[in-house]
Structure formats: C-alpha cells, structure tokens
Amino acid sequence: MERYDLLIAGGGAAGLSLAYRLAASQWSGLRIAVIEAEVKEGNDRTWCFWEQGEGPFEGLLAHRWDRMDFYGYHGKQVSLDLQPYAYKMLRSGDFYAHCHKALDLAPHIHRIQDRVRGYEKGTGSEGTEILVHMQQKTVQAPLVFASTPLEGALDEARHGLWLNQHFKGYYLASEEPLFEGLTARLMDFRVEQVDGYPCFVYVLPTDAHHALVEYTVFSPDAWTNAAYDAPLHRYMEENLGLRDHFQVLHTEYGQIPMTDYDFVGAWRRRYPDLPGLVPIGTMGGLGRPSTGYTFTNIQRHCELILQELTKTRKADFGARMPSRFKHYDRTLLRVLVERKYPGHALFERLFDRNPTALLLAFLDGQSRFGQEITIMNRSPRPVMMSAMIRNMLGNASVPKG
Template sequence: MKRYDYIIAGGGLAGLSLAYYMNQSVLRNKQILILDRDEKNKNDRTWCFWETDRESPFDPIVFRKWPEVYFYGSGGFEKKLDLGNYAYKWIRGIDFYNFVKTDLAANPNITFLQTNVGRLTSTADGGFVITEAGQFIADYVFDSVTSLRLDNKKRENMLQHFKGWEISTPQPSFDPDVPIMMDYRIAQTGLGVRFSYVLPVDEKRAFVEYTVFSDKLLEPAEYDRELHTYIRDVLNIQDFEIHHEEFGVIPMTDELPETPRDSRVIRIGTSGGYVKASSGYAFKRTQWLTQELVSQILTTGEPSPPKATLHSWFKRLMDSTLLNVLLRERHSGEVIFTHLYKKNLTPKLLTFMDGKASFADELRIMSTVPLWAFTKGMVDTLIKRF
C-alpha cells in the first residue's frame, strides 16, 4: 500500500483548484495523488461568476467577460446592470481542466490515477482510501466525492437543476456585449423558482440555459420543452441549431459535513459545503476556500476548518432563511430577486451575495426583501435547529 503526503479524491473544480494552489507553494515538493473516475477531457461544465477585474490566475482561460448584464424580473422590470468594478466572467469546464492539468503535469511529485473511489476512512495513521485500482494512505485525504446527505430535517435542502444548449442562428440574434444574467420572462409553473440566462459568444451564437430552484427534478422532456419555449417566445428565435448541451444538478443546502476536527479526511467542494446555499454559485467560493486550506497547511501544518464567528453564523442564517422562504413558498422567488436587483446598487448586491459585505450593508440589503415572509422563514429555521 503506497503512502502519499496528500490524496485528493475527486479531480473536479475543488480537487483541481486545491492541487493548483498546492503546486504554487512549497507543497509542490510533497507527494500528491489525485483520483478521479473521469479523464476530464469533455466540456461538461459552465462556470459563471463575478469578480473585481484584478489579475486572477484563471484570467487566461476566461472565455468571455462583460462589465454589464441584463436582468429581466417580475412586473415588467428590466434593466441593464452596471457591475461597477466587477466583471461577469464565463469559464468553460474543458478550458479549466486543461489549464490546471497542464500546470500540474510539469510536477513529477503529482500523480493522476483514473479510477473509481470506494471507501475513505480516517485512521490514526492517516487518511485511508480504497479504490478499484488499489489501496492508498496519506497524511490527509481531501474528499470531494462523498455526497451530502440532504435529508436532515433540521436543515433546508433545495436543488438547482438546469439544462443548457449552445445554439447558433442564421441571422444576428444576440448582443455579444451584454449577456442576460437572469430572465424571469418565463412561466413560473409548479413548485420552485425558474429563470433562464443567455451567454453570447457572438451575434449568431450563444449558450442558453433553463434553471430551476426546487426540491425535485423535472421530467427530462420538460427541460427541452421549456428551452424551446424560451428561445422561440422570449428570444424570438425560430430557426436555430443545437451544437452542445449541458445538464447538471447542484445542491443548494445549508447542511454542513459532520467532520471531527482531528479527522484525516477533509471534505471539500460540494461535499464540503462550498456551494453558496442561497444562490448555487461555486466557482469563486471554491477558489477562496481552497486557497484558505493551503494557507492553513502552510501556517499550521494542518488543514483545520476556520472557526465560526457570530458574523459567519448570521450569514449562514440568512442563506437558510432564503431557502426556507423559497421551499415553503412564503413569497414568490421571482419577486424576491426582482426586489434585490431593483432596490440595491448592483456592485453592493454582488458583494453581499459573495458573503463579503459589512454587517451594516447586509442589514440594508435584507431590508429590501419581503420582510414578513423572511421573518417567518427565519423563525422557522431557528425553531427547527434548536
């Protein structure tokens, strides 16, 4: 049984991000094993996020970026949002995989192994991993393959599920300078919140996605039907060709993994609660949290989770409250998000959604949502927990 310094179980966004930041530090001299069942040679993901336009390690692979976005909300509200010092960025999965794998391939201390991961166990000697290709042990194992339970009755559990098509049209149909970040001009049928977005490649090509926040998936044919309806009736496109499609499910949950502080198996990524519970955004949070993990190892020698503070507890409570409001249909999600974008400066709102706003700004932004619905949601959330 071969021993490594670190094993990364799962070579997706979180696993490769962690390996990338390790490789930028003295940890590059450690023996690191990355396990994943896939080669990561397909464009299976689309990541969109906002960030201030400073230099970022992934700037070379940003496929498109924009200083403005369209928002279409309830009651006919529509606005071109100026993002201020933020840019809205689009990174394709295949570009991210190739960029990081190329960087890591130059380090002989990093080993990739394509295999299915079975059991992961914390022992006195380290993290123990059983795979189809054999058994391995390391000082620490970083686990992004174990699923969250999503069945804790004391927590709020919702799913973000989506299907997208990259389409082309014979005539100019898109504004390449401004994407549609959220579009509620679609039927809010059934449970949950539904919206679409459009990422233009050029005037004749774009990625169009239909997204639902709910606790249950739709029938497969419904995603296709709704995409066709949106493209035909809202975008007014009758003739188009589909070149690529993407389907995914992301948990929007306030559940946190139950990991003892002395465990040698550390949960990361979706498995570790990295996805923003109230929005489903993951790319930037994954960068922040994996960088923080590397910093902790360099500082203390141990990847200990950060200690909770009163402010971090309050931010998680706000995420939980929004999930409670949406799941129990205490108020229309379409109206809630319209209020947020209509009544707040966009850069301030984006900082808030990143979890980086001051406590005073958080209170100001929360005052623009339907207060009675959110009060009931917060009370219900607290009662369930305690």
C-alpha cells in the same frame, strides 16, 4: 503500500483547483497524488461566477460581462452595472486541460485514475494516517482532501431546507448575428413559474452568433431531460426571436443542491476518527444555499487551505464564512422553499432596489453588516423576518416536494 504526504480524492472543480495551486514549485517538497475516477476532458459543465479583478483562471475564460440585464416576471427590465465585479464564464474542458497540463509538469504531483471505495484509519511512521481504498489499490497519507460523494448525504439533506437547482441549456450558434449588441441576461423570469417555484433563463452571448441559453428551476425535484425543451424553445422564440436557423453546439443538463445541510458535520459523523480527512467542493458544503453558486467558494477555500498548509501546527482547513451569512442564506432559502412570497418577486425586489455590486457582495458573503441591514430593509421585511425567526426556532415544518 504507496504513501503520499497529501492526497486529493476527486479531480473535478475543487480537487483540480487545489492540485493546480499545489503544482507550484514551492510545494515540490510534498509528494501529492490526485485520484480521479473518470477521464476528465471536454465540457461537462460551464462555470459562471462573479469576481473582482483577475482570478487564477482569467486567461481561460470563455467570456466576461460588466453589464447585464434582469427581467422580472411581469417584464420589468433592470440594468445591472456589475462593476467592480465582472460576471465570468469558464468552460470545464478548458479548465481540466489547463490544470492537467500544470500537474503533468510538476514532478511532485501524481495522477491516479481509479475509483475511491472508502476511507479508513491506518498508521504510518508519524502516527495516524488515512487509508484510501480504491478499486485497484490502496494508498495512504496523513491528509486527504475529498470531493468524492459522501454516501447518503444528499438524501439526508432533503429532510431539511432543500431545493434542487436544475437546468438545461443550449450553447447555440445562430445563422443571423442575433446576439449582436444583446446585453447578457443574468435572470429572465418572463417564463411560467411552475408550481410557484422560481423558473428563469440565463442568456449569455459570447459573440454576435453564439450564446448559452439556459432554463433554470429551483424546485425540490429535477425534471426529466425532455421536460425543459418546450419552455426553453418557447423562451427562445418569444424572447430572442430564435425559431429556426440555429444549431445547438452543446447541451448542458445538471443539478446543484441548495440546502443548509451540514456536510462537514456529516463527514465527521461518518469518519469520527479521521480528522485529516477534509471535505472540499460541493461535498464540503461550499454551494451557497440560496443561489447554488459554488465555484467562487471553492477558490476561496483553496486559498485558505494553502495558507493553513504553511502552518506546522493547528492547521484548520474548514471553509470560513461569518455565521451571519448562514442565517441570511437559510432565510432566503426558506422563503423560496415555502413559496408564501413568490421567488421571482423576491429576486426582482433585491435586484431592483439595491446597487448591483452591493447585492453581489451580499450574495457572495462579502458585504458589511451595515450594508446587510440596508438590503434587509429593502426586501419584503415581514416575510424575511418571519422566515428568519422560524429558522432560529429550528422550525422543521418545511413542506417536502
């Protein structure tokens, strides 16, 4: 049986972000393999995130913005000065190609195209190892970083605080230079708030003729692909003056779980005797429950894993964020789930009353405690306090979608 020092199961955002870093020559003493079921190429998703300074994939960015606009449901415009952050757009096709190239140049990294069927305890010369059963063969390693789906996890997650962030967007080309001078729109709530759940549009122009326009909903269940078309087209016509004379170059349709579900705990319950099996990515619980943003957390987790790999003992590969941010996330998520206070009004208040950089730091789990108190004081306090208390009391009476 093939044996590796380290396996990465799933070669998407998390798996490739980790493998890319491990392709550096300093890790050439490790025999590593990345297992991916599909041929990953092309733009199956666009990652947007905010970041200070330059990140590891800076040269690949499709675009970055220092200023953006927010629009409330009733039309209030808030100008957002993001600095020292920038909002960045990375296309998955560019990311996959760049990472694959780096892996192919690293002789210690192997790529296996196969589908993982399961993980099991095995033994190696130095003790317990993990057997990774795939459709065509089985390989083993003492350490496996997995972003493959954990069966049943998302179904279980739906029983707790849960929303599905679902969206459909067009990357489009307009004949007229329609986007010239147009400030990117981070959230534009000037659309119908279907069933009282937050519905908004991103507008991310990459030049005078091209933009990603994405209609996004936070609600328990995704819509059919066709259901987004009418509101998306209406928005494009009413708020961008795009009636015809445009071409859709690419359509993006996707879903991101927004949940406080304990993914890591679920892996531990499913594989109690495999401490070397470390979940990463969405299946490692790295999506922020209140926003769905995941990409930045994935990058931070990769950096932490690298630090821990340099330790010979007691490595702890768990993603870390001060626990108070879990409370904030759960509070915001509960307010959105319960809809006692409109989601659009919550976001408008947060963006209107706080310096953008502070709010972005908060939503990213990077703010200081004193700043968080300020943000809480500027939010609808009774609603937030009530949600926070009910979270602390373990209130399970969450309306299900």
